[in-house]
Every structure is written in structure tokens, then in C-alpha cells.
Amino acid sequence: PPVPISAHRPLAGIRVLDLTRVLAGPYCSMILGDMGADVIKVERPGGGDETRQWGPPFAAEDSVYFLSVNRNKRSVCLDFGQPAGADLVRRLSRRCDVLLENFNPGLIYCSISGFGQSGPWRRRAGYDVAAAAIGGFLGITGEPDGPPVRAGVAVTDLSTGLYALSAILAALYRRRTAESLGEVGRGCWIDANLLDTQVATMSHVAASFLHTGQEPSRWGTGHANLAPYQAFDTSDRRQLILGAGNDRQFGVLCRRLGAPHLATDPRFLSNRLRVANRTSLIPLIQALVRARPLADWLAALEGSDLPYGPVNTVAEALASPPVADPASGLLVTCEHPAAGRVTAPGPAVRFDGRRGEVTRPPPRLGEHTDEVLGELLDCGCEELLELRRGKVIA
Known part of the structure; x- marks a missing residue:
């Protein structure tokens, strides 16, 4: 049947x-x-x-x-x-x-x-x-x-x-x-x-090579085409993922980090500029993040509409509310x-x-x-x- x-x-x-x-x-x-x-x-x-x-x-x-x-x-x-x-x-x-x-x-x-x-x-x-x-x-x-x-x-x-x-x-x-x-x-x-x-x-990594002939680099937790978009160390030796996929998000991130001036810095006005000036931008953000523990940053970023989160262990990931909730x-x-x-x-x-x-x-x-x-x-x-x-x- x-x-x-x-x-x-x-x-x-x-x-x-x-x-x-x-x-x-x-x-x-x-x-x-x-x-x-x-x-x-x-x-x-x-x-x-x-x-x-x-x-x-x-x-x-x-x-x-x-x-x-x-x-x-x-x-x-x-x-x-x-x-x-x-x-x-x-x-x-x-x-x-x-x-x-x-x-x-x-x-x-x-x-x-x-x-x-x-x-x-x-x-x-x-x-x-x-x-x-x-x-x-x-x-x-x-x-x-x-x-x-x-x-x-x-x-x-x-x-x-x-x-x-x-x-x-x-x-x-x-x-x-x-x-x-x-x-x-x-x-x-x-x-x-x-x-x-x-x-x-x-995908885009191979396409970039086919277009430019330039061998892609290894970026750790970072991203070849976006900045910032990587893990940062906190004061309690944890790691926090932070990203900004567009200029609006970068402005929100700067305000949440307590450094709104970075959003108007001529070196960082667009993603293209932020990627070009990555070696200047990333240390500035790292210094800010390292000043506080992970829990403080998670509270500060709540409701920000930013891509962020802790670098969890497997145990922490499986115990997180969206995963562990039986429902x-x-x-x-x-x-x-x-x-x-x-x-x-x-x-x-x-x-x-x-x-x-x-x-x-x-x-x-x-x-x-x-x-x-x-x-x-x-x-x-x-x-x-x-x-x-x-x-x-x-």
C-alpha cells in the first residue's frame, strides 16, 4: 500500500x-x-x-x-x-x-x-x-x-x-x-x-586566483576580502569572533567597542580601505578587545545585529541554548x-x-x-x- x-x-x-x-x-x-x-x-x-x-x-x-x-x-x-x-x-x-x-x-x-x-x-x-x-x-x-x-x-x-x-x-x-x-x-x-x-x-577563492593569478594566502580565522572578520583575544584568554560585512556594521562595531572615531578614520571608511589597511586596523581592535573578558563583550554586543560569538569548545557548543534546548x-x-x-x-x-x-x-x-x-x-x-x-x- x-x-x-x-x-x-x-x-x-x-x-x-x-x-x-x-x-x-x-x-x-x-x-x-x-x-x-x-x-x-x-x-x-x-x-x-x-x-x-x-x-x-x-x-x-x-x-x-x-x-x-x-x-x-x-x-x-x-x-x-x-x-x-x-x-x-x-x-x-x-x-x-x-x-x-x-x-x-x-x-x-x-x-x-x-x-x-x-x-x-x-x-x-x-x-x-x-x-x-x-x-x-x-x-x-x-x-x-x-x-x-x-x-x-x-x-x-x-x-x-x-x-x-x-x-x-x-x-x-x-x-x-x-x-x-x-x-x-x-x-x-x-x-x-x-x-x-x-x-x-x-568558489570565490578559486575564482580570485583564476582572475588575478595570485596564489591565495592562509588567513587563520581571518578573511581575505573582509576586515575586520576574525577572532580576537579577550582579557581572560578566550577568543571572540567579530565581523563587519558592510560599512554600517563597521560603524555599529566601533560604537560597541567604545571607539566610534574609528568609523570616521579616513583609512577605514570602506571595506576596500579596511582591507588595504588591515595591518593598522586589526591591532587597534585587538587592543580594545583584550581590555575586557569574553562575558563582558558578549553582553555589550547583544542586539547589535553584528556577526559575533565566542570560539566555543565542542562541549560549550553542544550546551549552548539553541542546541541544547530539547524543543x-x-x-x-x-x-x-x-x-x-x-x-x-x-x-x-x-x-x-x-x-x-x-x-x-x-x-x-x-x-x-x-x-x-x-x-x-x-x-x-x-x-x-x-x-x-x-x-x-x-
């Missing part, structure tokens, strides 16, 4: 076959699950997705890393390197709308790789840090006089997952639109990869059959005021093998037993 579609579960009735592993693909399929899709995660026997072992920390037999990006999925454990296993994948794909990583003509399948499905590097293994390095992201990240620095989270992996997600949603919309017009709703092959994502998200729904807790209560960041967007639902905890390896093969392929007990004897499923 048709699955009811609600505002916060817009993909209810869509089935996704997920053959991906590690981060970019699983992050994409998790969000599809958050939106209501039935996600079937296929893993190999003997360990499954290797991130199950990426720790510490661990929660029972699986790593928290794995648990954080695999909710709202069912796990099927099968060896698709064997002919019988490959046949099961083909049969499952015929019952699905999206394949993450060919088969039926209405299927939308998305390959997520390091360097794409064509070109000289198509067979090269790709992880986040390699693509970030090759794509130029590491080269512009870090302090001006320091070495390149890896970002604190796998930005390239996560961004690739989001690019893949948006492409899948567009393909689903195109297919459904064609069907609504009485046409054949055809699928498509989506090629998402880490390097293309990294280069695309270099926000940004942190979700589910009951895992082995690990108990597992809490992680939840869906980032709301549909008509409601976030996507967490209906399943991250699955144990092969937890749903019999359920899925029985439900979708009508595999009976004898067939499942034979597949197990042949080590096709586990």
Missing part, C-alpha cells in the same frame, strides 16, 4: 539501496532516511562498513563514528563479490528507487568516489584529507606563517554527501514530474566525487539494541517547523538481512538457509 507522505517525511515511500561506506555516502543516505526514505544499507560479511571499527570511542561493538551517520537504515549483510550475492543486489535494486553506488531504467543511482568515474584518476582511492589536499583546501587553511592544517571535521566528505543528496532529490523530482505528465519516468546516473566537490566549494530537536537520542541510548546531531532542517524523524537506531551488522530479503524478494527460510550455507549472506 502507498506510504503516507507528511510534510516532515517528504520521501516516505522512496526506497534507497545504499552500497556506500565510510562517510560521504552514508551521510547522504542518512539524510534521505531522515526525510522518510526506507534506506537499506548493504554491508559485506566479516566486519561490514569499516567505520564500525573507527574509534575510540566505541558504544558496544560499534564506533560512535559509525553510529553518528547510520541512523534510519536497515542493514543487510551479503557478499556481492559472489555471483549469488551480486544477483541479490540486482534483484533488490529492481525494488528500489535510488541506488547509492544500472539496473532498472527508472532507477536513480549515485556513485560517490574520490576522483570520479572517468578521467586518469578514476581508479585512485580517495579519502577526505587527500581530496582536500589535492583540491587546494588544505593549502589555504591555517595560520599565515604556519603549515597547512586539516579542518576539524571531514568537510570534503560531508560536502560531497550533501551534493549527492541534492542531485538525488533533483533526479527524483524530474522522474516524478515526467510521470505526472504521462511520460516515462526515467532514472539517471549521478557521479559525485570528492575532488569535484572540493574544487567547486573553493530545538537538534540533538537526537535513540535506543540502540547493544549500545543503549545513543545521542548525536539530528536533521539540520525543518519542514513546516518539524525536523525529520529518527525512526530507527543505527543498525547492527546484518540486523535486517532476513527481514529485507523476505519482504522485498520473497526469500523463504530454505533459500535464506542455502544462502547462509554458501556464505552469501550473514
Whole structure:
């Protein structure tokens, strides 16, 4: 029977076959699950997705890393390197709308790789840090006089997952639109990869180089095109982010800092002048900020309509009111059959005021093998037993 579609579960009735592993693909399929899709995660026997072992920390037999990006999925454990296993994948794909990583003509399948499905590097293994390095992201990240620095989270992996997600949603919309017009709703092959994502998200930085030929610098917390727009030290050895995106904001900032004269200083009348005279402006602001503790500045800047905030630790960020408030729904807790209560960041967007639902905890390896093969392929007990004897499923 048709699955009811609600505002916060817009993909209810869509089935996704997920053959991906590690981060970019699983992050994409998790969000599809958050939106209501039935996600079937296929893993190999003997360990499954290797991130199950990426720790510490661990929660029972699986790593928290794995648990954080695999909710709202069912796990099927099968060896698709064997002919019988490959046949099961083909049969499952015929019952699905999206394949993450060919088969039926209405299927939308998305390959997520390091360097794409064509070109000289198509067979090269790709992880986040390699693509970030090759794509130029590491080269512009870090302090001006320091070495390149890896970002604190796998930005390239996560961004690739989001690019893949948006492409899948567009393909689903195109297919459904064609069907609504009485046409054949055809699928498509989506090629998402880490390097293309990294280069695309270099955006204005890459565009500036292509226009000027000048190699971008590393700016620490600063910004090549705006001043002020960076972290400043406070008297209690904390850091405060302050920014001014336009001349009006710069005037407000100067008044809040107790230095209104800076707004009328000929050197700082426009952003172009402030950037050109950055080496004069930043020390002046730093001297003002260092005179008071962080709490004083947060109180002084309240209601200013400026971009500002403390440089928080992870603990402080997760305890901040917009995040920690249970009504926000940004942190979700589910009951895992082995690990108990597992809490992680939840869906980032709301549909008509409601976030996507967490209906399943991250699955144990092969937890749903019999359920899925029985439900979708009508595999009976004898067939499942034979597949197990042949080590096709586990």
C-alpha cells in the first residue's frame, strides 16, 4: 500500500539501496532516511562498513563514528563479490528507487568516489584529507606563517554527501514530474566525487586566483576580502569572533567597542580601505578587545545585529541554548539494541517547523538481512538457509 507522505517525511515511500561506506555516502543516505526514505544499507560479511571499527570511542561493538551517520537504515549483510550475492543486489535494486553506488531504467543511482568515474584518476582511492589536499583546501587553511592544517571535521566528505543528496532529490523530482505528465519516468546516473566537490566549494577563492593569478594566502580565522572578520583575544584568554560585512556594521562595531572615531578614520571608511589597511586596523581592535573578558563583550554586543560569538569548545557548543534546548530537536537520542541510548546531531532542517524523524537506531551488522530479503524478494527460510550455507549472506 502507498506510504503516507507528511510534510516532515517528504520521501516516505522512496526506497534507497545504499552500497556506500565510510562517510560521504552514508551521510547522504542518512539524510534521505531522515526525510522518510526506507534506506537499506548493504554491508559485506566479516566486519561490514569499516567505520564500525573507527574509534575510540566505541558504544558496544560499534564506533560512535559509525553510529553518528547510520541512523534510519536497515542493514543487510551479503557478499556481492559472489555471483549469488551480486544477483541479490540486482534483484533488490529492481525494488528500489535510488541506488547509492544500472539496473532498472527508472532507477536513480549515485556513485560517490574520490576522483570520479572517468578521467586518469578514476581508479585512485580517495579519502577526505587527500581530496582536500589535492583540491587546494588544505593549502589555504591555517595560520599565515604556519603549515597547512586539516579542518576539524571531514568537510570534503560531508560536502560531497550533501551534493549527492541534492542531485538525488533533483533526479527524483524530474522522474516524478515526467510521470505526472504521462511520460516515462526515467532514472539517471549521478557521479559525485570528492575532488569535484572540493574544487567547486573553493568558489570565490578559486575564482580570485583564476582572475588575478595570485596564489591565495592562509588567513587563520581571518578573511581575505573582509576586515575586520576574525577572532580576537579577550582579557581572560578566550577568543571572540567579530565581523563587519558592510560599512554600517563597521560603524555599529566601533560604537560597541567604545571607539566610534574609528568609523570616521579616513583609512577605514570602506571595506576596500579596511582591507588595504588591515595591518593598522586589526591591532587597534585587538587592543580594545583584550581590555575586557569574553562575558563582558558578549553582553555589550547583544542586539547589535553584528556577526559575533565566542570560539566555543565542542562541549560549550553542544550546551549552548539553541542546541541544547530539547524543543530545538537538534540533538537526537535513540535506543540502540547493544549500545543503549545513543545521542548525536539530528536533521539540520525543518519542514513546516518539524525536523525529520529518527525512526530507527543505527543498525547492527546484518540486523535486517532476513527481514529485507523476505519482504522485498520473497526469500523463504530454505533459500535464506542455502544462502547462509554458501556464505552469501550473514
